Amino acid sequence: MANIGKSISIKGDxxxxxxxxxxxxxEGKVDLxxxxxxxxxxxxxxxxxxxxSIVVVGLVDGNVFGLERIEIQATxxxxxxxxxxxLIVAEGAQLxxxxxxxxxxxxxxxxxxxxxxAPTSPEVRKAG
Numbered sequence: 001m002a003n004i005g006k007s008i009s010i011k012g013d014x015x016x017x018x019x020x021x022x023x024x025x026x027e028g029k030v031d032l033x034x035x036x037x038x039x040x041x042x043x044x045x046x047x048x049x050x051x052x053s054i055v056v057v058g059l060v061d062g063n064v065f066g067l068e069r070i071e072i073q074a075t076x077x078x079x080x081x082x083x084x085x086x087l088i089v090a091e092g093a094q095l096x097x098x099x100x101x102x103x104x105x106x107x108x109x110x111x112x113x114x115x116x117x118a119p120t121s122p123e124v125r126k127a128g
Contacts, residue, residue, distance in 0.1 A: 006042040014047075022058075033067065041075060054084075056093075063097070 001019045004010065008024035015031045022030075023040040030037060030049045037051040043058035050065045056076035064070055066084035074092035081097040089095055 004043075006040075039076070 001021065002016060004020070004022045004024045004026065006023040009027075010025070011027045013029045013031070014020075014026060017032075017034060019036045019038075020030075020032060021038045021040055022043040022045055024042070025044045025046075027046045030045065030047050030051070032051040034052055036053040036055065037049060038055040039045050039058045039060055041057045044061075045059065046061040048062045048065075049060065050067075052067045054064055054066045054070045056064075056070070056072045056078055058075070059077045059079075061079045063080040064078060064082045064084075066082070066086075068084070069086035069088065070082050070084040071088040072078055072090060072093040072095055074090040076090070077094040077096075079096050081100070082095065083100040083102070085101055087099060087101060
């Protein structure tokens with residue numbers, strides 16, 4: 001596992017073929033198509049992110065694409081659109097952007113309410 005420490009600042013594109021933890025600052029593009037990326041508590045990423053699995057504990061400013069899943073933990077903040085078949089957003093997390101969820105391997109699939117039998121008007125349900 002690669003680790004970018006909190007005193008490290010990178011401007012440019014990051015690519016690789018191993019899991020990565022970012023605790024420092026990264027600006028550019030991050031591409032880990034077969035691996036997990038974790039943006040740690042001290043991590044600040046201003047980039048478009050593509051990875052198999054993404055966990056956000058710190059800050060991401062940019063669009064995030066997860067091939068399998070995206071998880072935003074309670075202290076995490078994402079300022080950008082997220083695309084993944086599975087999305088986990090913990091209570092207290094911040095997500096400011098559009099969400100697109102599609103099945104694995106089908107990045108352009110969208111379902112209309114008429115085809116799924118879902119109601120055409122949004123419903124709001126309060127938990128608890």
